Amino acid sequence: MLAEKAVNQGVAPVTYGQGDRPPRGDYASARADYTCDQNWSAYTPEEHALYRRLYERQAAQMRGLACDEFISAVQHLGTPERIPRFDELSQTLYKRTGWEVVAVPGLIPEEAFFALLAARRFPVTGWLRKPEEFDYIVEPDVFHDLFGHVPLLFDPVFADYMQAYGAGGLKASRLDACELLARLYWYTVEFGLIRTPQGVRAYGAGILSSAGELRYSVQSPEPSRVGFDLQRIMRTRYKIDSYQATYFVIDSFQQLFDATAPDFTPIYRAVRELPEIEAGAVLPGESLIAAE
Numbered sequence: 001m002l003a004e005k006a007v008n009q010g011v012a013p014v015t016y017g018q019g020d021r022p023p024r025g026d027y028a029s030a031r032a033d034y035t036c037d038q039n040w041s042a043y044t045p046e047e048h049a050l051y052r053r054l055y056e057r058q059a060a061q062m063r064g065l066a067c068d069e070f071i072s073a074v075q076h077l078g079t080p081e082r083i084p085r086f087d088e089l090s091q092t093l094y095k096r097t098g099w100e101v102v103a104v105p106g107l108i109p110e111e112a113f114f115a116l117l118a119a120r121r122f123p124v125t126g127w128l129r130k131p132e133e134f135d136y137i138v139e140p141d142v143f144h145d146l147f148g149h150v151p152l153l154f155d156p157v158f159a160d161y162m163q164a165y166g167a168g169g170l171k172a173s174r175l176d177a178c179e180l181l182a183r184l185y186w187y188t189v190e191f192g193l194i195r196t197p198q199g200v201r202a203y204g205a206g207i208l209s210s211a212g213e214l215r216y217s218v219q220s221p222e223p224s225r226v227g228f229d230l231q232r233i234m235r236t237r238y239k240i241d242s243y244q245a246t247y248f249v250i251d252s253f254q255q256l257f258d259a260t261a262p263d264f265t266p267i268y269r270a271v272r273e274l275p276e277i278e279a280g281a282v283l284p285g286e287s288l289i290a291a292e
């Protein structure tokens with residue numbers, strides 16, 4: 001029944017239903033649209049405590065590294081003492097931007113994912129990682145999905161971008177362009193940086209939910225930081241098993257929204273004619289943005 005790729009949720013592409021690793025979530029109880037009940041009362045006290053440790057580790061290093069929109073919206077997640085109830089969080093979020101969060105068993109097929117985003121419903125994995133996965137997890141869990149993604153859904157422009165991405169995904173499926181579009185998600189929603197008057201900051205969920213990459217992405221001299229360029233992004237491969245070698249930097253969420261508003265049909269066609277760019281490669285004449 002299952003889902004193929006994780007590329008849309010900021011983790012390594014994983015194939016399920018093969019080999020020795022069964023899908024981790026309970027897909028049997030999911031609805032046709034892949035949503036399911038959060039089953040909040042089934043979380044154990046140990047899981048709530050682990051969520052709190054994850055939350056506090058990230059919150060402690062946000063200042064100066066995460067963008068202000070993220071920092072000011074984190075409070076909407078409620079107390080770090082327990083894993084939020086999706087229904088309560090949805091009520092608050094809906095009032096702000098018309099988005100809801102819905103539970104899913106884990107990674108879901110691309111089209112189901114796009115359809116939920118297009119309907120302003122953000123899929124959040126129900127389960128939490130195990131304590132031994134505190135530092136690193138391959139698949140997105142409730143901490144990555146909630147802490148990383150949900151705060152920016154409180155920002156009206158970013159919220160509209162996410163819906164447009166979902167609609168664009170449904171269209172890309174028809175144009176066989178999901179791989180190109182997935183790079184846009186990867187380099188913005190998951191690993192995006194933004195330029196602010198105070199300096200470069202992170203807004204991507206994969207960065208904001210990572211213990212080490214938050215500092216690395218903003219401050220390390222190692223990776224390339226390139227100004228946002230749609231075609232450049234669609235041509236650029238990405239790393240799934242290490243920190244990114246290239247980050248793309250937007251000037252504002254409005255810039256991101258406006259730059260992605262045109263019809264992608266001719267853009268996909270143009271990009272297919274151009275060579276792919278390796279992760280980390282810098283093109284001749286390309287100027288890089290300095291680390292903080």
Ligand code: PHE
Binds near residue numbers: 262
């Ligand atoms: N404008 C894109 C298209 O026509 C849709 C889109 C918007 C995709 C925003 C991604 C992000 O395909």
Ligand code: CO
Binds near residue numbers: 205
């Ligand atoms: Co993600």
